[in-house]
Amino acid sequence: MSDIIKLLPDAVANQIAAGEVIQRPSSAVKELLENAIDAEATNIQLFIKDAGRTLVQVIDNGKGMSETDARMCFERHATSKINEASDLWAIRTMGFRGEALASIAAIARVELKTRNNQSTLGTEIVMEGSQLIEQKQCNCAKGTNIQIKSLFYNTPARRNFLKNDSIEKGHILQELFRVALAYPAIAFSFTNNTELTYQFDKANLKQRISAVFGSAYSQRLVPVEEKTDMVSISGYVVKPEFSKKRRGEQYFFVNNRFIRSSYFNHAVENAFEELISTDLVPGYFLYLEIDPAQIDVNVHPTKTEIKFQDEKYIYQILRAAIKRALGRFNITPTLDFEQETGLGSMIFPKDRPIVAPTTTYNPDFNPFHGQQTASRLHTNLTGRINPAHWEKLFDAPTQPEKATLQPTQLPTTETPQAIGMPWHSSENMPETQKVMQLQRRYILTPVKSGLMLIDQQRAHERILFEGFFKKFESKKLSSQHLLFPENITLSEPDAALLREILEHVRAFGFAIDVLGKNTFVVGAVPHEVVENEGLQTMMEGILENYRLNLNDQQTDIATNMARSMARRLAIKSDKTLTDTEMMHLINTLFTCQIPEISPSGKPVLIIVPMNDLTARFK
Missing domain, CATH: 3.30.1370.100 (MutL, C-terminal domain, regulatory subdomain)
Structure with a gap:
């Protein structure tokens, strides 16, 4: 029997890899934006046409590439981010797998222009279907200008599965927002079909959130700040009254990398547990700084899933930090959160002197002072009596057969009692129309067959x-x-x-x-x-x-x-x-x-x- 196992050509292997790395135009946008950030760009421009089907273009003012690097970047597993396996545990860059550009070049026509500081002329490269079409010198600005044209031109099945332009554009904007929120110190612009849609100038985080989601958000944010030896947490949560039913404004970043984590999302929801109803979800923009050796980002090609070494402890710290932030800004009941000891400052020095607790009192205080007691009693009574039914304290009952609360039936304890009918009723209404509100949610009223809620x-x-x-x-x-x-x-x-x-x-x-x-x-x-x-x-x-x-x-x-x-x-x-x-x-x-x-x-x-x-x- 002849041998049947064969080594696939690089072009075929790249198309297979592209199916996992580049799923839609927004995937290509994500990879290009991350490359621009790793190139230390301070200004990034994004252009799209027809929701990315016709064109995806990213222009940055980063370091640029030499002629050799410009050609090498389209090879599989070619990267400048890591050199050996141990580098995977010290990753600070956005990319490191060396798959993105090779995958994109396998399913689209790519034009690249780039120049670094050491070169007077730049390099222009044209790739199509993993094949080098043209390579030459060109005159271009420092940085990189890359265009992706006719995405999925040679994989019609994938192109047919794309949604309409509005949905695909929404996915692209989501990728842009994630990167823009992670790096507020970088300026971004977004042009859709020749129309400038977004212009994000260099700003702080709060200003960037307001620029992305609207100026009203500046009044909706509660700052969160916590530093421990294990993790540093910063960012904002949205006030409970502005919670929504959709999970559109939930952003977790670990070392400035956007991630998805249902476990940490549960920690945030748990912190909001008694502040919002069960059908609402809280909004947040939270940034976690962790030692790269304590996490594994090489879990999925999209790099949005991360494994944590001590995620249970981070869960508790995150939940406590949010509760503390909400309490500090009087959104939840609190006991002097301003003077609460920080979560990371609970270690006392060994040489700290031991001081016995002391109490202070006023020796001249007299609890039986007549005027003070009378005043306090008067305040308690008027504060707890229901003024809507004050007449029931004095008027004799006009209908003895009714089961109403009589003054003689009041408890004889020394504690003043709140006086008032629990049923919201009107004397002018017939018996069948009396109503009661329960827990400020339900209306109870009697009907012929029983009780209606x-x-x-x-x-x-x-x-x-x-x-x-x-x-x-x-x-x-x-x-x-x-x-x-x-x-x-x-x-x-x-x-x-x-x-x-x-x-x-x-x-x-x-x-x-x-x-x-x-x-x-x-x-x-x-x-x-x-x-x-x-x-x-x-x-x-x-x-x-x-x-x-x-x-x-x-x-x-x-x-x-x-x-x-x-x-x-x-x-x-x-x-x-x-x-x-x-x-x-x-x-x-x-x-x-x-x-x-x-x-x-x-x-x-x-x-x-x-x-x-x-x-x-x-």
């Missing part, structure tokens, strides 16, 4: 959804004009989505126009919008809900808009409602066509039958 947020969502949809179909949406038009500036993804659905947004009562690249001016809003609702935050919430609803393929744009606006404008679960508001909510809910189900398909109300209640007491 209503989720106040979902009920309001159903009311708003049907109201928006009916008005949209009848073209009778009303608006309230603002006294002064207000400008809002959105992130690039949000601005692109808003421009896409702008006509539908106007159809729901917004008077909104494009003012600039990512800036819009709002002159009127639907009358359902409350006065203290921030337009910037409201529009971001509507667009976020709209994206979440896109997973439902059967939802049209109008229905999606109605659901998104209802979700954003509905009263939240933590809001206290008056009797009148609760009764109005219940009465309006039962005028809806489908009062039992929320627009997202979840139950609005449940009824506990009397038989079940009776069985509970047996």
Whole structure:
């Protein structure tokens, strides 16, 4: 039998490797940007056409390459970052595998121009399908200018699997944002189809975050800072009230390298556990500095997965650092966090003298001083009595048959008791219409068959959804004009989505126009919008809900808009409602066509039958 195992040609091997390294245009952008950073560039320009299908170009002012290096960089496993295996445990550069350019040259037409400081002329190289087409000297600026044209031209199956331009552009922007956030001291620019879209000047981290995600973020960030012998943590977390349902603003960097870590993400979520609801996720921009010998970055070709030697300890330090930061800025209850000992400063010197604890007291203090006691007692009573039912302390009951709380039934303890009916009721309402709010989330009201519980947020969502949809179909949406038009500036993804659905947004009562690249001016809003609702935050919430609803393929744009606006404008679960508001909510809910189900398909109300209640007491 003849031999059947053969050594693959380099061109075929490079195409196979490219399938793992270069998965889409954004993968090529990531590799080129990282190469520019490793070349110590201070200004990096990114150009794309047709979402990277036609052109991906990166120009930097870095060190550049010699003629020999320019040709060698397209060979497999050719790199300037490491020399031997032990170097893998001391990696500080972004790249080190030597696969990217060889993989890109195997599936695209690549044109490279580069020059270093020692050369008066640069080198121009043209590669196509791993083959050298042309190499010559050229006149070019110091640094590197590399163009990738017709990506996946010889792998049509991979090209056909690419998504539409909007999605592919979003992936490219995500790679740009990650690199720009990791290196705020480097200037970046992004040009899409000859239009300059982003210009990030050299800045500090907070300024860079605001430049990427909008100027409003400067007021949403809480700084995090912690240094220990094992790891140094810095960066920002987003205030709990600005948490979102999507994981779009979660960035971990280890030694300035973007990584994904569900384990550390859990540490952040655990720190926010009692501050946000379970359907929201916190935003963060966290930077970890660790000794390279304690991590392994050679796990995956994309280099976004890292193995840590002591990840359990880092988890605890990260969680404690975030909790401490939130406490220091009065976002969580705290006990003098400013004077709390740092996590890395808990070692006491051996020669530290031992001092016995002491206490101080006021020898002239008299707890039975009449005026002071009377004042304190008066304050406690008035502070704990419910003023809405003060008359029940003095008036005799007019209906003895009712099971009401009588003054003679009050506890006889010395501690002043809060006085007030637990049921929110109105004397003018019939017995069947009495309501109670439970935990500022549910409305309880008796019905003939038992007890009905209503989720106040979902009920309001159903009311708003049907109201928006009916008005949209009848073209009778009303608006309230603002006294002064207000400008809002959105992130690039949000601005692109808003421009896409702008006509539908106007159809729901917004008077909104494009003012600039990512800036819009709002002159009127639907009358359902409350006065203290921030337009910037409201529009971001509507667009976020709209994206979440896109997973439902059967939802049209109008229905999606109605659901998104209802979700954003509905009263939240933590809001206290008056009797009148609760009764109005219940009465309006039962005028809806489908009062039992929320627009997202979840139950609005449940009824506990009397038989079940009776069985509970047996």
